[in-house]
Amino acid sequence: MIQQGVLKARYGKRSGINVASEQSMRDEEQKRLTEVLEQVEKRLDKELSVLGDRRGDVVGIRQEFWDDVRMNFSDATEMGETWTSIMQQKELLIERERSHRVAFEAVERLARMHDNPYFARIDFKEDGAESAEQIYIGRSSLSSEDGETYWVYDWRAPVSSLFYDQEPGPAAFDTPGGEIIGDLALKRQFVIRGGKLKHVFDTNETVGDDILQAVLSERSDTSMKSIVATIQKEQNQIIRDERHRLIVVQGAAGSGKTSAALQRVAYLLYRYRDSLTPEQIVLFSPNPVFKGYVSRVLPDLGEANMQQKTFRELIEARIGRRFEVEDLFAQTERLAAEEGTAEGEAREKAVRYKGSEHYFRTVEKYLERLSEEGMRFKPWRFRGDVIASAEEMSRYYYGIRASEGFGTRAAKLRKWLLERLASWVESQLDEPWVEEAAELADDEDIQRAYVKVRRKGGFRDSAFDDEEQMAEILMRQAAESAVEPLRRAAKALRFLDPVGVYLELFRSRSLFKACAPDGNLPDGWEWMAARAEETFGRKAVDHEDATPLQYIMDAIEGFRKVEGEIKHLFVDEAQDYSPFQAAYLRRRFPRARMTVLGDFNQAIYVQSQESGGFGGWTRLMAAEDTKVWKLGTSYRSTRPIVDFSKRILPDEDASGIRPFERDGEAPVVTICPDSFELANKIAEDIGRLLKDGHGTIGVIAKTAREGGNAAALLKERLPDEVPVTHVSGGSANLPRGVSVLPSYLAKGIEFDAVVVWDASAVRYGREKDRKLLYTVCTRALHVLHVYSAGTLSPWLAER
Structure with missing residues (x-):
């Protein structure tokens, strides 16, 4: 008030x-x-x-x-x-x-x-x-x-x-x-x-x-609110920018990037209401929690929600049906667990490389070669017979002009295979296995055959060949039913072997060198090759391999028409996308105008930490079609919290961040002798914060495992009536009360009060932890309390 x-x-x-x-x-x-x-x-x-x-x-x-x-x-x-x-x-x-x-x-x-x-x-x-x-x-x-x-x-x-x-x-x-x-x-x-x-x-x-x-100054809620009454001039320019095809927004934590993006969606639906529908707009959210958090903004403005998905959902929709796909959060947890080991360093090197523009250009060159040679196919077999060999498929495939493209070639090969299958079925009708299968026909099959004969005039006037017709139909039905899985596989293009195509890059040194833009193998290529063989061999896909494999699958099967009809693409927390992922989204949604938002000071994932914050986003379109907007004023947190958080960053990164003049209490740092005492003090603190009227309290740990432990310890110490929710990667809604969550799920979300769980040198002691700690601290609207079990993080101790 x-x-x-x-x-x-x-x-x-x-x-x-x-x-x-x-x-x-x-x-x-x-x-x-x-x-x-x-x-x-x-x-x-x-x-x-x-x-x-x-x-x-x-x-x-x-x-x-x-x-x-x-x-x-x-x-x-x-x-x-x-x-x-x-x-x-x-x-x-x-x-x-x-x-x-x-x-x-x-x-x-x-x-x-x-x-x-x-x-x-x-x-x-x-x-x-x-x-x-x-x-x-x-x-x-x-x-x-x-x-x-x-x-x-x-x-x-x-x-x-x-x-x-x-x-x-x-x-x-x-x-x-x-x-x-x-x-x-x-x-x-x-x-x-x-x-x-x-x-x-x-x-x-x-x-x-x-x-x-x-x-x-209002209390936070479990969902984001509309900001139409408080849109700032620079935000309004972003909202109404109709000139540029690619808009990149670099904004400090709490500068209103996401809010401006959602108001931009509402503006576009209003401005182009006769030619643009919500189904033609896609927003990529960083995680399921964030999806739920922003879901009410557009309905509150009287507009239907656009499509909303995470990048993981995009990958899972296709690869997830065949493989167990590691997500970004699981990759982050594993890298943290293997930190300092030879295996961990090799994996980190692979993650950095496979997210790079160098690797994207390598894959693109490989696809160019595949248009001329090297496509891999799975032979078509049934009951020991080869209906179509991989060599026959290759000859037919490359007999189609390359200018027709991968998708058309695959569609024509599919038609050829289905015709080949129909001929093969015809040749099998007199085989014993077909007759045996027909004899096992159930009542429904027999009834279906009877109806077909009846429609042809059978079983009338004592026609002598009715039973023979029935037998023929039953045998054909049996043969068709037996090969139906093969027919479905053909319609789904399962005769292509995208995994084999992808692995070939790591099976042939000469092929990789020929496709690499500089003609060299990346450092650690041998480890990557062995890792790829091992993971794909057990039907698993590492996160760093998922997008390259998806790109190859989409390319050789043909990108889907529906995604070519998307007119606007919004990407939040864009600094977390690798350059490869950014380029892939541009290929997948070729006609879409793009609005990407992020903060390079919050680039916390290995795949994007060396990409300059935006992973090559600004190079996706021509310079005249691209506009970079910068939002430096942080509105979310009070001035003391913004000043405290800025000092975690190097001076050159913090220089462009300005706090809005909103006063509040200074952040409090508490050092505890051990984890037991830390849990006791945080439980006491939460009780005070709830008593003071803070409706949303975020207890933010570094990892999911640490968050799970923290939630268990707090539930033991807090009264039953205090709601404590452990927010995991699969959560879709942010509850009121106390939410315990890992650092990477807190991105884009805000709480009345934030309690940092163990900001010690052990947890946040390396250079790469700076941005993560900064991200955690900037989730607070009004109150920030930082706890450390033992020696405090150097990024806070230096203050």
């Missing part, structure tokens, strides 16, 4: 308005708010009535669906009319369900407006106009039924950009029809809660500090 006295002091100092004029302004705005709420209530009553009617229509049609369908299957004509009748009823039901959904969404939108119809007002006088127009801005628009009066403008409307970008005085904004020039006479902001005007004040700033302070 904003303190009235503070508001008045700041408001008066900034604008020089006396108490009388302030009261007059408040009375004017209260009158306006009352009028708007009356309009909202009027529209809400109407929409509720429509919603009730639509619900009744849907229920009625569903209940009477078959009563209104004329059923007649006596002949082909009657069957056609019956089918037409069914489809008419279906279309009617779909139309009524759509109308019901539209009415329901309208009721939801109006209900939200009744609570908070708008948050800003601007007075803008266009050049040549007689007077200024009063423009009220909210989450969604509200106009009179005749469309003549606009009570509230949507925050995404072109004119609304004046509120975010301009200060009073000469101003202009862009529209699809061109630039509108005029004078911005007034900027006013409101705090409206529950339909009541709490505060109103004028400002000369883009978004006044008062309202921003109020929002930032």
Whole structure:
């Protein structure tokens, strides 16, 4: 809650308005708010009535669906009319369900407006106009039924950009029809809660500090909130950037990167509502917890959610059906467990290389060679017979022009194989195994055969060959049924051998050298080759091999058309993607405009730590199509927490981070003699934090194993009524209360209070741990308490 006295002091100092004029302004705005709420209530009553009617229509049609369908299957004509009748009823039901959904969404939108119809007002006088127009801005628009009066403008409307970008005085904004020039006479902001005007004040700033302070001082929730009332000028430029095909946002922790990205999605859906749907937008989230955390933002703005997935889900969808695929978190845990060993160092070297641009270019060159030679195939065998050998497939495949591409070649080979299979089945109909299989036919097979003979006129007029026809059909059915798994495998392109293709890179030194851009083998190639043979041999795939294998699979099978229809791709925590993964996403979604967001100071994974923070993102498109935005102000945490966290980083990395002027208590560092005492003190601390009203408390450990131990120790020490949740990699929702989680699952999430579990030199003592510790500390909104079992991390001790 904003303190009235503070508001008045700041408001008066900034604008020089006396108490009388302030009261007059408040009375004017209260009158306006009352009028708007009356309009909202009027529209809400109407929409509720429509919603009730639509619900009744849907229920009625569903209940009477078959009563209104004329059923007649006596002949082909009657069957056609019956089918037409069914489809008419279906279309009617779909139309009524759509109308019901539209009415329901309208009721939801109006209900939200009744609570908070708008948050800003601007007075803008266009050049040549007689007077200024009063423009009220909210989450969604509200106009009179005749469309003549606009009570509230949507925050995404072109004119609304004046509120975010301009200060009073000469101003202009862009529209699809061109630039509108005029004078911005007034900027006013409101705090409206529950339909009541709490505060109103004028400002000369883009978004006044008062309202921003109020929002930032609120308690955290288990899901991210919309920020349309507090969008900053630089965030608004990112949201409305329509010129560039690739937008890269480098932002400090808590600078509003993700919030701006989600508002950008809402803006694009509004701006291109006739040509863009939520299904054509994909957001890649860092983990399932984050997916749940941001899931309410777009619905709160009246928009349907875009597609949301993790990179792991993208890989698992194809490779996961055949192999056990290691994820990034499991890889991180294993690297941590093997730290300092020869095996661990070799694995780390492989992880770095297989995520590099060098390796991506090597794989691309390999694919070029595969268009001419070297494709591997699995021979087609059945009951010991070779239906098609790998050599025959290769001859047919490379007999198709290379210019037709991998996908077309694979499709033509599939057709050829299915024809070959059909011929082979025909040749087997007189074989004993077919006759034996036919004799084992069940009642359903026999009935199916009988129907086929009957349709041909059989079993009438004592036809002498009916039984013979039945036998032939049963044998054909038996043969077809036996080879059905082979047919399904052909349709799924299982005759290709992408794993064999991939492994060939590590089986042939000369092949790898010929494909490498510099003609050299990477350091550790022999270890990588042995590791790949071992893991693939047990049907497992290391995380660093998953994306290269997926790329080869997609390329030789043909990229899917549906992904070519994606128009916008958003990638959050982009600094965690390897250069290989970034390039792969560009290939997989070739037509999509891309918005990637991250913070190179939070690049905590081995695969991306040497990629300059963004893993080659800025080189994915031409320079003229690329725009890099930088957000340096951290809004999430209080100034003391931001200052504390900055000092963990090297000076050159911390120099661009600026705290927003929000005061709070200084972070507290506590050194304990051992883990037992650390658990006791943290349990006591959590009790105090809960008593102080902090609804979300994050206890952040370095690894998942450590997090599991921490959760167990805290549950032993805290009362049963205190909710303690161990958040794992598979969790999709962030609960209220105490969440215990590993460092890498905390990325992108914020808590009222953060308790760092064991920031000792043992846990965070190496140079590469700096960014991880920084990431952990920057999750705190209001309170940061750091505990160490023994000697404190050097990155904190040096303070």
